[in-house]
Amino acid sequence: MHEIVIFTVVLAILFDISNGWNDSANAIATVVSTRVLTPTKAIILAASMNILGAFLTTAVAKTIGKGVVDPKAITEIVVAAALFSGFAWNAAMTWIGLPVSASHALIGGLIGASIAYGGTGILNISGITKIFAALITSPILGIFFGFLFMKFILKLFGTLPAGIINRHFGKLQIFSSAFMALSHGSNDAQKVMGIITLSLVSGGYLQAVEVPFWVILICALAMGFGTAFGGWKVIKTMGVSMFKLEPIHGFAAETSATAIILGASQLGLPVSTTHVIATSIMGVGATRRLSAVKWGVAGKILLAWVFTLPACALLGWALCKAANFFI
Numbered sequence: 503m504h505e506i507v508i509f510t511v512v513l514a515i516l517f518d519i520s521n522g523w524n525d526s527a528n529a530i531a532t533v534v535s536t537r538v539l540t541p542t543k544a545i546i547l548a549a550s551m552n553i554l555g556a557f558l559t560t561a562v563a564k565t566i567g568k569g570v571v572d573p574k575a576i577t578e579i580v581v582a583a584a585l586f587s588g589f590a591w592n593a594a595m596t597w598i599g600l601p602v603s604a605s606h607a608l609i610g611g612l613i614g615a616s617i618a619y620g621g622t623g624i625l626n627i628s629g630i631t632k633i634f635a636a637l638i639t640s641p642i643l644g645i646f647f648g649f650l651f652m653k654f655i656l657k658l659f660g661t662l663p664a665g666i667i668n669r670h671f672g673k674l675q676i677f678s679s680a681f682m683a684l685s686h687g688s689n690d691a692q693k694v695m696g697i698i699t700l701s702l703v704s705g706g707y708l709q710a711v712e713v714p715f716w717v718i719l720i721c722a723l724a725m726g727f728g729t730a731f732g733g734w735k736v737i738k739t740m741g742v743s744m745f746k747l748e749p750i751h752g753f754a755a756e757t758s759a760t761a762i763i764l765g766a767s768q769l770g771l772p773v774s775t776t777h778v779i780a781t782s783i784m785g786v787g788a789t790r791r792l793s794a795v796k797w798g799v800a801g802k803i804l805l806a807w808v809f810t811l812p813a814c815a816l817l818g819w820a821l822c823k824a825a826n827f828f829i
Contacts, residue, residue, distance in 0.1 A: 504578070504705060506577075506578040506579060506582065506705075507578050507701060507702065507705050507707065509578075509582060510578050510581050510582045510585065510698070510701045511698055511701070511720075513582055513585040513586055513589065514585055514694045514697055514698045514701075514721070514724075515694075515720060515721075515724045516585075516589050517585045517588050517589040517592065517604075517608070517694055517697075518691065518694045518721055518724035518725050518728060519724050519725075519727055519728035520588075520589050520592035520593050520596065520604075520728060521592060521604040521690055521693075521694070521725065521728060522549075522552065522690075522724070522725045522726065522727065522728020522729035522730075523592070523593075523596050523728040523729070533675055533676065533679040533752060533756075536672065536675065536747050536748060536749045536751075536752045538672045538675045538676060538679075538749055538752070539676065539679070544679065545729065545730055546730075547676075547679065547680055547683065548679070548680075548683040548686075548729050549683075549726040549727070549729040549730045550683075550726065551680050551681075551683035551684040551686075551687065552683050552684075552686055552687035552691065552722075552725045552726045552729050553687060553722045553723060553725065553726040554684060554687060554722075555683065555684040555685060555686060555687025555688040555689075555691065556687040556688065556691035556692070556695075556718060556721055556722030556725060557718060557722060558684075558687075558688040558767065559688060559692070559767055559768065559770075560692065560695060560713040560718070561692070561767065561768065561769070561770030562688075562689055562692030562693065562696065562766075562767055562770055562771065562772050563692040563693070563695035563696035563699060563711075563713045564696065564699075564711050564712075564713070564770060565629070565632075565633065565696065565770045565771065565772060566608075566609075566692070566693050566695075566696025566697060566700070566772060567696040567697070567699045567700045567703070567711035567713075568626070568629070568700070568711045569626055569629030569630070569632065569633055570609060570612050570613060570616070570625065570626055570629060570630055570633070571612065571613075571616045571624055571625055571626055571700075572624060572626065573700050573703035573704045573711060574703065574704060575616075575620055575624040575704075576615075576616055576619055576620065576624065576700075576704050577619065577704055577705075578701050578704060578705050579615075579619070579822060579825045579826065580612075580615040580616055580618075580619045580704075580822055581612070581615070581697060581700055581701040581704065582701075582825070583611065583614075583615035583618070583818050583821035583822040583825060584608065584611035584612035584614070584615045584616075584697070584818045585608070585611065585697060586611075586821055587607070587610070587611035587614070587615070587814045587817035587818040587821055588604065588607035588608040588610075588611045588814055588818075590817065591607045591611075591810060591813060591814050591817070592604055592607055595810075602776060602807065602810050603637070603774035603776050603777055603807055603810055603811075604690055604693065604774070604776070605637060605690070605693060605772050605773065605774045606637065606774060606807065606810040606811040606814070607810050607811070607814045608693055608694075608697065608814075609630075609633060609637075609772070609811065610810065610811035610812065610813070610814035610815040610818065611814040611815065611817065611818035612697070612818065613625065613630070613815050613818070614814065614815030614816055614817065614818030614819035614820075614822070615818035615819060615821065615822040617815075617819060618818070618819040618820075618822035618823045618826070619822055619826070632771070633771070633772055636766060636771035636772060636773050637772070637773060637774060637777075640762055640763075640766060640773040640774065640777060640778050641774070641777040641778060641780075641781040642781070643762050643778070644758065644759060644762060644777065644778040644779070644780070644781030644782040644784075644785065645781040645782065645784050645785035645788075646785060647758040647761065647762065647782065647785065648754060648755055648758040648759070648781065648782035648783065648784065648785025648786045649785035649786065649788055649789055650785075651754050651757060651758045651786075652750075652751065652754040652755075652785065652786040652789040653789055655750060655753075655754055656789065659750075664748075667748075667749075667750050668748060668749050668750070671748075671749040671750040671752075671753045672749040674749075674753050675749045675752045675753045675756070678752070678753045678756035678757045678760065679752070679756055681756070681757075681760045681764075682756040682759060682760050682763075682779065683729070684760075684764075685759070685760045685763035685764045685767065685775070686763065686775045687722065687725055687726075688763070688764060688767040689763050689766060689767045689772065689773060689775055690725065690775055691721045691722055691724075691725040692721075692767070692772070693772055694721045694724070694725075695713050695717050695718060695721045696711075696713070698717045698721070699711055699712070699713050699714070699717060702714075702717075747783070751783075751786045751787070754782075754786045755779065755782040755783045755785075755786045756779070756782075758782045758785070758786075759775070759778045759779040759782040762778050762782075763775055763778055774807075777807060
């Protein structure tokens, strides 16, 4: 196998690890902050379910593999530049404790690197439009369904003593956290599968965007490995700083987010699991009162989201230009 393809696969694994590292908060921030599970138990559960989720479908991988750019219109260098920009951004944001969208980072890097290589004409505009629609709509659904589902739960059980509610929903939250991790693996691990497959097609090693089993396996393991690191600063931001969660809130947020993410995975739509769970938490928190959500913290998270795609696109563009100049 050509050296650049091996290098691209290594970068993809690093990106997947950084994705799991940042996104571990998606699955376990609520269950840890509510003290339903210890951090160690929560990480083991999330890592295991992330790996399992990666084997559910390859629909999202195929969307990424051919939805942004024609695989045969680019080179492996373009893919490598996209992956490195996404990896660098994920690692930096995890280090400072901000949850970001690995989807935005990866797609932004791929768009920027593709433009640097072949101009805007090689982009799949219809595919990008479909992806962007899913990325924009899913957080809105998160806050909407989080709010409605929490209201529904309160209507059914809100008059019960707090101790009884916390005890029963604490048990239910273990299941909701597990399914949240499963949904995360079903969507986020798929993106790197798609990128590796894109590289293999562009390098002539595959004739069509069909994900090989070994690609599914290494992406699943890399995602699980990254999750096992636990991005503790991000977990604190998601599970404590934004809104004080009780088990009932964690269950409502995770269940709402899981439904949205699994639905998107089955439809082959890449979404930001970070955006969905964060907005679900906001929606759940807003049922108490709007001031219960610390909107200043939410605003910082929003800024990180807004800058992710253009920052990674610019970095991907610059890296591709530099690589083509020196290679």
